[in-house]
Amino acid sequence: MFLMDLLIRRCRKGLPRELGAVAKAEGMEPAALARGIASGRIAVPKNPARKHRACAIGEGCTVKINVNIGTSGSRCDPALEMKKAQAALDNGADALMDLSTGGDLVAIRKKILKLDTTVGTVPVYEAVRRAGNAGDVTTDLLFKVIREHCKQGVDFLTLHCGVNLQALEALKADPRLMGVVSRGGSFHCAMMMQREEENPLFSEYDYLLEILAEYDVTVSLGDGMRPGCLQDAGKLAKSVEYNTLGLLARRAQDAGVQRMIEGPGHMPLDQVGYNVRMIKEITDHAPLYLLGPLVTDIAPGYDHVVAAIGGATACLNGADFLCMVSPSEHLALPDVDDIVEGTRVAKIAAHVGDTVRKHEGWRDEREVRMADARHALDWDAQFRLALYGDHAKGIHCRDGEMETCSMCGDLCAVKLVNELFGTGAGKLAGTPARKKKGN
Numbered sequence: 001m002f003l004m005d006l007l008i009r010r011c012r013k014g015l016p017r018e019l020g021a022v023a024k025a026e027g028m029e030p031a032a033l034a035r036g037i038a039s040g041r042i043a044v045p046k047n048p049a050r051k052h053r054a055c056a057i058g059e060g061c062t063v064k065i066n067v068n069i070g071t072s073g074s075r076c077d078p079a080l081e082m083k084k085a086q087a088a089l090d091n092g093a094d095a096l097m098d099l100s101t102g103g104d105l106v107a108i109r110k111k112i113l114k115l116d117t118t119v120g121t122v123p124v125y126e127a128v129r130r131a132g133n134a135g136d137v138t139t140d141l142l143f144k145v146i147r148e149h150c151k152q153g154v155d156f157l158t159l160h161c162g163v164n165l166q167a168l169e170a171l172k173a174d175p176r177l178m179g180v181v182s183r184g185g186s187f188h189c190a191m192m193m194q195r196e197e198e199n200p201l202f203s204e205y206d207y208l209l210e211i212l213a214e215y216d217v218t219v220s221l222g223d224g225m226r227p228g229c230l231q232d233a234g235k236l237a238k239s240v241e242y243n244t245l246g247l248l249a250r251r252a253q254d255a256g257v258q259r260m261i262e263g264p265g266h267m268p269l270d271q272v273g274y275n276v277r278m279i280k281e282i283t284d285h286a287p288l289y290l291l292g293p294l295v296t297d298i299a300p301g302y303d304h305v306v307a308a309i310g311g312a313t314a315c316l317n318g319a320d321f322l323c324m325v326s327p328s329e330h331l332a333l334p335d336v337d338d339i340v341e342g343t344r345v346a347k348i349a350a351h352v353g354d355t356v357r358k359h360e361g362w363r364d365e366r367e368v369r370m371a372d373a374r375h376a377l378d379w380d381a382q383f384r385l386a387l388y389g390d391h392a393k394g395i396h397c398r399d400g401e402m403e404t405c406s407m408c409g410d411l412c413a414v415k416l417v418n419e420l421f422g423t424g425a426g427k428l429a430g431t432p433a434r435k436k437k438g439n
């Protein structure tokens with residue numbers, strides 16, 4: 001493929017026709033989307049080898065969510081992973097990452113790539129499986145696997161290019177309680193330490209960009225040094241890695257390769273905003289893809305809620321893409337129910353982000369109409385407008401169908417105020433007057 005065919009470069013002349021649906025989905029002018037992609041502030045990870053529904057991630061776009069699926073060495077059931085993938089898409093996932101490390105990795109990926117969605121992978125996982133252990137992954141094997149993923153149609157690759165000798169030095173100089181918790185990060189540390197060599201993804205970064213440009217695949221610059229607990233959030237390794245990612249992000253943009261930045265793991269809530277703004281600043285406002293952030297370490301089983309609190313706060317400060325955290329995070333490989341619950345909660349966090357990212361997004365029609373429906377005690381409308389109406393209906397109806405709900409029953413404040421003020425109650429609430437259902 002000639003470099004002039006790269007999406008970033010094509011967008012300098014206007015929005016390519018195939019991205020019309022993406023602009024429409026965002027409610028963006030095509031020219032604005034094209035400018036965002038050309039400047040690197042928006043990414044549309046889309047491998048030209050596949051035809052599928054793409055999405056835009058970045059400045060001015062709605063917050064997107066990714067759901068990780070994939071087999072492990074302990075639990076390898078490809079059929080279950082496909083069910084999880086479908087459950088994620090049915091509940092609002094915008095992208096899937098196949099993190100499989102067990103079974104026939106090529107065959108599993110082939111099935112996932114048939115789904116009508118954006119797909120990402122972490123090639124070093126497969127390289128380690130093929131080599132037997134991380135220390136035996138050669139540079140040639142790693143680049144071979146990366147090329148195979150590109151060729152097979154993967155849209156974005158997480159590559160831990162910033163886990164270099166300098167970051168390793170920082171880790172040693174300023175030790176952390178949890179060391180390295182990123183799987184990819186730990187593999188690259190093992191490779192560097194065992195061979196006493198630089199990470200090839202860093203030392204051969206230009207060659208890596210050539211491969212990605214050849215297939216027009218997006219790089220997601222992995223945060224292999226992300227902190228694994230609140231106590232590690234302020235340590236040096238993370239900051240050293242981010243500075244490196246800032247430089248690598250610019251080189252990718254110059255090479256016409258779309259890029260995203262990953263970050264920042266576990267961190268206290270009051271550090272989330274500052275970190276997000278700092279990463280955005282040093283990476284030229286590249287789209288930011290967040291793992292978490294997990295804002296407490298003592299709620300295993302509810303880490304999806306913990307991540308949603310951190311994720312919404314991060315979106316308020318400019319994060320663009322949230323990675324779903326399931327209730328089984330830190331505990332086990334998620335099952336289908338975990339994926340449904342985690343996806344829904346991540347989607348809510350993303351929506352909360354949208355209510356403040358877009359100019360007064362909380363004034364959007366759906367939010368206003370929900371207030372109307374609540375004021376009118378119009379339960380059907382409430383279920384229609386809810387992000388997950390079936391779930392809401394199940395809760396409301398478990399005590400039988402009634403005009404109010406069973407919380408206050410005959411002492412319903414909404415009903416009483418409606419009776420007292422009639423349509424004037426709407427004016428008090430600042431919303432248009434409406435009729436109560438059944439009147």
Ligand code: SF4
Nearest residue numbers: 405407408412413414
């Ligand atoms: S019964 Fe109470 S909780 Fe339920 S709608 Fe009325 S005021 Fe709200």
